[in-house]
Amino acid sequence: MTGDVAVLGAGMHPWGKWGRSFVEYGTAAARTALADAGLDWRDVTSVVGADTVRGGYPGYVAGATFAKALGWQGARVTSVYAACASGAQAVSTARTQILAGLADVVLVVGADAAPKGFFRPAGGDRPDDPDWLRFRVLGATNPAYFGLYARRRMALHGDTLEDFARVKVKNAAAGTLNPNARYRKTVSAEEVAASAVVADPLRLLDICATSDGGAALVLTSMEFARRRGVRDPVRIRAVSTVTPTYPTTVPDLPDIATDSAAGAEPQGPGFRASIARAAYEEAGIGPEDLSLAEVYDLSTALELQWYEDLGLCDAGEGAKLLRDGATALGGRIPVNVSGGLASFGEAVPAQAIAQVCELTWQLRGAAGDRQVEGARVGVTANQGLFGHGSSVVAVR
Structure with missing residues:
Protein backbone atom coordinates (compact mmCIF):
# COMPACT_ATOMS: atom_id res chain seq x y z
CA MET A 1 0.00 0.00 0.00
CA THR A 2 1.35 3.40 -0.92
CA GLY A 3 1.87 5.88 1.90
CA ASP A 4 0.65 8.76 -0.25
CA VAL A 5 -2.59 10.62 0.32
CA ALA A 6 -3.90 13.33 -2.00
CA VAL A 7 -4.34 16.97 -1.05
CA LEU A 8 -7.44 18.00 -2.99
CA GLY A 9 -8.16 21.22 -1.13
CA ALA A 10 -6.34 23.92 0.82
CA GLY A 11 -7.83 26.99 2.45
CA MET A 12 -7.05 29.67 4.99
CA HIS A 13 -8.68 32.48 6.92
CA PRO A 14 -6.28 35.45 6.72
CA TRP A 15 -4.11 36.03 9.78
CA GLY A 16 -4.59 39.16 11.92
CA LYS A 17 -6.10 40.30 15.19
CA TRP A 18 -9.76 40.04 14.36
CA GLY A 19 -11.20 39.66 17.86
CA ARG A 20 -13.59 36.84 16.98
CA SER A 21 -13.91 33.16 17.89
CA PHE A 22 -11.45 30.59 16.58
CA VAL A 23 -14.49 28.64 15.35
CA GLU A 24 -15.25 31.37 12.82
CA TYR A 25 -11.72 31.30 11.44
CA GLY A 26 -11.65 27.51 11.21
CA THR A 27 -15.01 27.13 9.51
CA ALA A 28 -14.12 29.84 6.99
CA ALA A 29 -10.86 28.04 6.18
CA ALA A 30 -12.71 24.72 5.93
CA ARG A 31 -15.27 26.05 3.49
CA THR A 32 -12.49 27.55 1.37
CA ALA A 33 -10.64 24.23 1.32
CA LEU A 34 -13.81 22.33 0.36
CA ALA A 35 -14.49 24.77 -2.47
CA ASP A 36 -10.89 24.37 -3.61
CA ALA A 37 -11.39 20.59 -3.67
CA GLY A 38 -14.69 20.89 -5.53
CA LEU A 39 -16.41 18.93 -2.76
CA ASP A 40 -19.48 19.42 -0.64
CA TRP A 41 -19.34 19.28 3.16
CA ARG A 42 -21.53 16.17 2.98
CA ASP A 43 -18.74 14.39 1.07
CA VAL A 44 -16.51 14.54 4.15
CA THR A 45 -16.38 11.28 6.10
CA SER A 46 -14.02 12.41 8.89
CA VAL A 47 -13.03 15.69 10.56
CA VAL A 48 -9.74 16.05 12.44
CA GLY A 49 -9.45 19.22 14.49
CA ALA A 50 -6.22 20.62 15.91
CA ASP A 51 -6.99 21.76 19.44
CA THR A 52 -6.45 25.22 20.90
CA VAL A 53 -6.23 25.33 24.67
CA ARG A 54 -7.02 29.05 24.63
CA GLY A 55 -10.47 28.44 23.12
CA GLY A 56 -12.17 27.11 26.26
CA TYR A 57 -13.87 23.73 26.19
CA PRO A 58 -14.74 23.96 22.46
CA GLY A 59 -11.01 24.33 21.80
CA TYR A 60 -10.25 21.05 23.56
CA VAL A 61 -12.69 19.17 21.29
CA ALA A 62 -11.92 21.02 18.06
CA GLY A 63 -12.93 18.19 15.74
CA ALA A 64 -16.43 18.05 17.19
CA THR A 65 -16.58 21.85 17.41
CA PHE A 66 -15.87 22.32 13.70
CA ALA A 67 -18.19 19.46 12.72
CA LYS A 68 -21.04 21.10 14.66
CA ALA A 69 -20.30 24.52 13.16
CA LEU A 70 -20.32 23.12 9.62
CA GLY A 71 -23.48 21.09 10.26
CA TRP A 72 -23.80 17.59 11.66
CA GLN A 73 -23.87 15.05 8.82
CA GLY A 74 -22.52 11.90 10.45
CA ALA A 75 -18.79 12.38 9.94
CA ARG A 76 -16.34 10.75 12.33
CA VAL A 77 -14.55 13.32 14.56
CA THR A 78 -11.09 13.39 16.13
CA SER A 79 -9.33 16.09 18.15
CA VAL A 80 -5.57 16.29 18.68
CA TYR A 81 -3.24 18.46 20.71
CA ALA A 82 0.54 18.66 20.40
CA ALA A 83 1.39 22.32 21.07
CA CYS A 84 2.94 23.88 17.94
CA ALA A 85 2.79 20.52 16.15
CA SER A 86 -0.98 20.13 16.63
CA GLY A 87 -1.69 20.85 12.96
CA ALA A 88 0.83 18.30 11.72
CA GLN A 89 -0.44 15.71 14.20
CA ALA A 90 -3.92 16.35 12.76
CA VAL A 91 -2.56 15.78 9.24
CA SER A 92 -0.88 12.57 10.45
CA THR A 93 -4.13 11.34 12.02
CA ALA A 94 -6.08 12.07 8.85
CA ARG A 95 -3.49 10.32 6.71
CA THR A 96 -3.56 7.27 8.97
CA GLN A 97 -7.35 7.04 8.76
CA ILE A 98 -7.21 7.18 4.96
CA LEU A 99 -4.42 4.60 4.62
CA ALA A 100 -6.25 2.32 7.08
CA GLY A 101 -9.37 2.46 4.92
CA LEU A 102 -11.44 4.15 7.62
CA ALA A 103 -12.20 7.25 5.56
CA ASP A 104 -11.95 8.42 1.96
CA VAL A 105 -12.28 12.18 2.53
CA VAL A 106 -10.89 13.85 5.66
CA LEU A 107 -11.14 17.53 6.54
CA VAL A 108 -8.24 18.80 8.69
CA VAL A 109 -8.83 22.11 10.47
CA GLY A 110 -6.84 24.27 12.89
CA ALA A 111 -7.59 27.78 14.13
CA ASP A 112 -6.66 30.08 17.00
CA ALA A 113 -7.65 33.36 18.58
CA ALA A 114 -4.47 34.28 20.41
CA PRO A 115 -4.26 36.77 23.28
CA LYS A 116 -2.12 39.85 22.93
CA GLY A 117 1.45 39.58 24.22
CA PHE A 118 3.45 36.58 25.41
CA PHE A 119 1.81 33.16 25.44
CA ARG A 120 1.04 31.94 28.94
CA PRO A 121 0.29 28.35 29.98
CA ALA A 122 -3.48 27.90 30.02
CA GLY A 123 -5.52 26.24 32.74
CA GLY A 124 -3.97 27.54 35.95
CA ASP A 125 -0.92 26.30 37.87
CA ARG A 126 0.67 23.18 36.35
CA PRO A 127 3.92 22.35 38.17
CA ASP A 128 4.24 19.13 36.13
CA ASP A 129 4.35 21.13 32.89
CA PRO A 130 7.83 22.25 31.72
CA ASP A 131 6.26 25.30 30.05
CA TRP A 132 4.72 26.37 33.37
CA LEU A 133 8.02 25.79 35.19
CA ARG A 134 9.97 27.71 32.58
CA PHE A 135 7.61 30.68 32.71
CA ARG A 136 6.98 30.80 36.46
CA VAL A 137 10.16 29.49 38.05
CA LEU A 138 12.75 30.72 35.56
CA GLY A 139 10.84 33.70 34.26
CA ALA A 209 3.79 38.04 16.90
CA THR A 210 0.75 36.16 18.21
CA SER A 211 -2.18 36.14 15.79
CA ASP A 212 -5.68 34.96 14.97
CA GLY A 213 -6.07 32.74 11.93
CA GLY A 214 -7.20 29.44 10.50
CA ALA A 215 -6.11 26.84 7.95
CA ALA A 216 -7.66 23.70 6.51
CA LEU A 217 -6.87 20.83 4.16
CA VAL A 218 -9.02 18.27 2.37
CA LEU A 219 -7.11 14.98 2.22
CA THR A 220 -8.35 11.96 0.27
CA SER A 221 -7.25 8.52 -0.78
CA MET A 222 -5.47 8.32 -4.12
CA GLU A 223 -8.33 6.16 -5.41
CA PHE A 224 -10.89 8.82 -4.48
CA ALA A 225 -8.80 11.46 -6.28
CA ARG A 226 -8.69 9.30 -9.41
CA ARG A 227 -12.46 8.78 -9.27
CA ARG A 228 -12.84 12.55 -9.18
CA GLY A 229 -10.65 12.85 -12.27
CA VAL A 230 -7.62 14.29 -10.45
CA ARG A 231 -4.69 12.51 -12.08
CA ASP A 232 -1.70 14.31 -10.61
CA PRO A 233 -2.60 15.76 -7.20
CA VAL A 234 -0.21 17.10 -4.63
CA ARG A 235 0.53 14.18 -2.32
CA ILE A 236 1.60 13.97 1.31
CA THR A 258 27.08 14.30 41.52
CA ASP A 259 29.67 13.02 39.08
CA SER A 260 30.36 14.91 35.87
CA ALA A 261 32.26 11.89 34.53
CA ALA A 262 28.96 10.00 34.40
CA GLY A 263 27.66 12.23 31.64
CA ALA A 264 27.41 10.79 28.13
Missing part, protein backbone atom coordinates in the same frame (compact mmCIF):
# COMPACT_ATOMS: atom_id res chain seq x y z
CA ALA A 140 11.84 32.57 30.78
CA THR A 141 9.05 33.52 28.40
CA ASN A 142 9.31 32.41 24.79
CA PRO A 143 11.37 35.44 23.67
CA ALA A 144 13.90 34.72 26.44
CA TYR A 145 14.15 31.16 25.15
CA PHE A 146 14.65 32.45 21.60
CA GLY A 147 17.32 34.84 22.86
CA LEU A 148 19.29 31.96 24.36
CA TYR A 149 19.20 30.20 20.99
CA ALA A 150 20.47 33.34 19.30
CA ARG A 151 23.31 33.76 21.82
CA ARG A 152 24.30 30.14 21.31
CA ARG A 153 24.54 30.61 17.55
CA MET A 154 26.62 33.76 18.02
CA ALA A 155 29.00 31.95 20.37
CA LEU A 156 29.32 28.74 18.33
CA HIS A 157 29.12 29.94 14.76
CA GLY A 158 29.82 33.66 14.77
CA ASP A 159 26.33 34.69 13.65
CA THR A 160 25.70 38.41 13.91
CA LEU A 161 22.78 40.74 14.55
CA GLU A 162 22.98 41.63 10.87
CA ASP A 163 22.49 37.96 9.95
CA PHE A 164 19.37 37.76 12.10
CA ALA A 165 18.03 40.94 10.51
CA ARG A 166 18.54 39.46 7.04
CA VAL A 167 16.06 36.69 7.88
CA LYS A 168 13.37 39.23 8.78
CA VAL A 169 14.06 41.30 5.66
CA LYS A 170 13.77 38.19 3.45
CA ASN A 171 10.57 36.91 5.03
CA ALA A 172 8.90 40.31 5.16
CA ALA A 173 9.54 40.72 1.44
CA ALA A 174 7.90 37.35 0.78
CA GLY A 175 4.96 38.27 3.01
CA THR A 176 4.12 41.27 0.85
CA LEU A 177 3.20 38.77 -1.88
CA ASN A 178 0.85 36.66 0.29
CA PRO A 179 -2.78 37.80 0.64
CA ASN A 180 -3.25 35.67 3.78
CA ALA A 181 -0.33 37.25 5.67
CA ARG A 182 -0.96 39.62 8.55
CA TYR A 183 2.02 41.84 7.82
CA ARG A 184 2.40 42.79 4.16
CA LYS A 185 5.08 45.44 4.35
CA THR A 186 8.77 45.33 3.52
CA VAL A 187 11.19 45.81 6.41
CA SER A 188 14.76 47.09 6.21
CA ALA A 189 17.73 45.89 8.23
CA GLU A 190 17.89 49.35 9.76
CA GLU A 191 14.29 49.04 10.98
CA VAL A 192 15.08 45.69 12.60
CA ALA A 193 18.14 47.18 14.33
CA ALA A 194 16.12 50.19 15.53
CA SER A 195 13.28 48.13 17.01
CA ALA A 196 13.15 47.63 20.78
CA VAL A 197 15.29 44.98 22.45
CA VAL A 198 13.00 42.25 23.78
CA ALA A 199 15.44 39.49 24.81
CA ASP A 200 19.01 40.45 24.04
CA PRO A 201 20.25 40.06 21.34
CA LEU A 202 16.82 39.83 19.70
CA ARG A 203 14.81 42.90 18.78
CA LEU A 204 11.06 43.20 18.44
CA LEU A 205 11.23 42.59 14.68
CA ASP A 206 13.33 39.44 15.22
CA ILE A 207 10.43 37.74 17.04
CA CYS A 208 7.08 36.62 15.64
CA ARG A 237 4.34 11.35 1.35
CA ALA A 238 5.64 11.56 4.92
CA VAL A 239 4.72 12.98 8.32
CA SER A 240 7.34 12.86 11.07
CA THR A 241 6.42 13.45 14.72
CA VAL A 242 9.27 11.57 16.38
CA THR A 243 10.61 12.07 19.89
CA PRO A 244 14.24 12.88 20.79
CA THR A 245 16.95 10.22 21.04
CA TYR A 246 19.18 10.05 24.11
CA PRO A 247 22.16 7.81 25.02
CA THR A 248 20.07 6.10 27.72
CA THR A 249 16.32 5.99 28.10
CA VAL A 250 16.60 5.68 31.89
CA PRO A 251 18.80 8.56 33.13
CA ASP A 252 20.57 7.87 36.43
CA LEU A 253 19.95 11.32 37.83
CA PRO A 254 21.84 11.00 41.15
CA ASP A 255 25.04 9.88 39.40
CA ILE A 256 24.73 12.55 36.71
CA ALA A 257 24.07 15.19 39.36
CA GLU A 265 27.78 12.51 24.81
CA PRO A 266 24.51 12.67 22.81
CA GLN A 267 24.40 10.13 20.00
CA GLY A 268 22.99 10.77 16.54
CA PRO A 269 21.29 13.95 15.35
CA GLY A 270 19.67 16.44 17.71
CA PHE A 271 15.92 16.47 18.18
CA ARG A 272 15.09 18.92 15.42
CA ALA A 273 17.46 17.24 12.97
CA SER A 274 16.02 13.82 13.85
CA ILE A 275 12.51 15.05 13.01
CA ALA A 276 13.68 15.99 9.51
CA ARG A 277 15.71 12.78 9.08
CA ALA A 278 12.68 10.63 9.91
CA ALA A 279 10.59 12.53 7.34
CA TYR A 280 13.26 12.13 4.66
CA GLU A 281 13.62 8.41 5.35
CA GLU A 282 9.87 7.82 5.19
CA ALA A 283 9.56 9.82 1.96
CA GLY A 284 12.63 8.24 0.37
CA ILE A 285 14.24 11.61 -0.35
CA GLY A 286 17.09 13.75 0.92
CA PRO A 287 17.58 17.48 1.36
CA GLU A 288 19.15 17.61 -2.11
CA ASP A 289 15.72 16.73 -3.57
CA LEU A 290 13.89 19.69 -2.05
CA SER A 291 12.42 22.55 -4.04
CA LEU A 292 11.44 24.61 -0.99
CA ALA A 293 10.94 24.50 2.78
CA GLU A 294 8.48 26.10 5.19
CA VAL A 295 9.91 26.32 8.73
CA TYR A 296 8.88 27.77 12.09
CA ASP A 297 10.71 31.08 12.28
CA LEU A 298 9.58 31.85 15.82
CA SER A 299 12.66 34.05 15.80
CA THR A 300 15.11 35.00 13.08
CA ALA A 301 17.90 32.98 14.73
CA LEU A 302 15.73 29.86 14.83
CA GLU A 303 15.26 29.97 11.06
CA LEU A 304 19.03 29.82 10.61
CA GLN A 305 19.14 26.76 12.88
CA TRP A 306 16.49 25.05 10.76
CA TYR A 307 18.66 25.39 7.65
CA GLU A 308 21.23 23.18 9.35
CA ASP A 309 18.76 20.80 10.98
CA LEU A 310 17.05 20.20 7.63
CA GLY A 311 20.41 19.44 6.04
CA LEU A 312 20.28 22.41 3.66
CA CYS A 313 23.86 23.17 4.71
CA ASP A 314 26.44 21.95 7.20
CA ALA A 315 26.39 22.90 10.88
CA GLY A 316 27.42 26.50 11.38
CA GLU A 317 26.82 27.49 7.75
CA GLY A 318 23.22 28.70 8.02
CA ALA A 319 24.15 32.38 8.00
CA LYS A 320 26.37 31.89 4.95
CA LEU A 321 23.53 30.14 3.10
CA LEU A 322 21.33 33.13 3.85
CA ARG A 323 23.97 35.71 2.87
CA ASP A 324 24.50 33.91 -0.45
CA GLY A 325 20.78 34.36 -1.25
CA ALA A 326 20.15 30.60 -1.46
CA THR A 327 17.06 30.72 0.80
CA ALA A 328 15.38 33.71 -0.86
CA LEU A 329 12.77 33.44 -3.60
CA GLY A 330 14.76 32.62 -6.73
CA GLY A 331 17.56 31.04 -4.72
CA ARG A 332 18.75 27.44 -4.70
CA ILE A 333 16.45 26.35 -1.83
CA PRO A 334 13.84 29.01 -0.95
CA VAL A 335 12.72 28.95 2.68
CA ASN A 336 9.51 30.55 3.97
CA VAL A 337 8.32 31.97 0.67
CA SER A 338 4.92 32.25 2.38
CA GLY A 339 6.44 34.97 4.56
CA GLY A 340 6.71 32.62 7.54
CA LEU A 341 5.75 33.53 11.07
CA ALA A 342 7.56 36.82 10.53
CA SER A 343 4.67 37.82 8.26
CA PHE A 344 1.85 35.79 9.81
CA GLY A 345 2.42 35.66 13.55
CA GLU A 346 1.66 32.48 15.43
CA ALA A 347 -1.80 30.89 15.53
CA VAL A 348 -0.62 27.68 17.15
CA PRO A 349 -2.96 24.89 15.94
CA ALA A 350 -3.27 26.40 12.46
CA GLN A 351 0.32 27.13 11.50
CA ALA A 352 1.57 23.62 10.69
CA ILE A 353 -1.53 23.17 8.50
CA ALA A 354 -0.86 26.56 6.88
CA GLN A 355 2.65 25.35 6.03
CA VAL A 356 1.16 22.41 4.10
CA CYS A 357 -1.28 24.80 2.39
CA GLU A 358 1.72 26.78 1.11
CA LEU A 359 3.44 23.62 -0.14
CA THR A 360 0.20 22.64 -1.90
CA TRP A 361 -0.09 25.93 -3.77
CA GLN A 362 3.61 25.92 -4.64
CA LEU A 363 3.58 22.34 -5.94
CA ARG A 364 0.47 23.11 -8.00
CA GLY A 365 2.24 26.12 -9.50
CA ALA A 366 -0.53 28.33 -8.13
CA ALA A 367 1.39 30.60 -5.73
CA GLY A 368 1.34 33.68 -7.94
CA ASP A 369 4.15 36.19 -7.52
CA ARG A 370 5.85 34.07 -4.84
CA GLN A 371 5.93 30.92 -7.00
CA VAL A 372 9.06 28.77 -6.76
CA GLU A 373 9.83 27.79 -10.34
CA GLY A 374 9.49 24.08 -11.04
CA ALA A 375 8.58 23.14 -7.45
CA ARG A 376 8.20 19.37 -7.07
CA VAL A 377 9.13 18.48 -3.48
CA GLY A 378 8.59 20.51 -0.31
CA VAL A 379 9.16 20.01 3.40
CA THR A 380 7.73 21.68 6.49
CA ALA A 381 9.23 21.76 9.97
CA ASN A 382 8.19 23.12 13.30
CA GLN A 383 9.37 23.05 16.87
CA GLY A 384 7.00 22.50 19.75
CA LEU A 385 7.86 22.18 23.40
CA PHE A 386 7.58 18.96 25.45
CA GLY A 387 8.91 16.97 22.48
CA HIS A 388 6.18 18.05 20.10
CA GLY A 389 7.77 18.82 16.75
CA SER A 390 6.91 17.79 13.23
CA SER A 391 7.93 17.64 9.60
CA VAL A 392 5.76 16.97 6.55
CA VAL A 393 6.96 16.08 3.05
CA ALA A 394 4.70 16.87 0.08
CA VAL A 395 5.44 15.94 -3.55
CA ARG A 396 4.03 16.21 -7.00
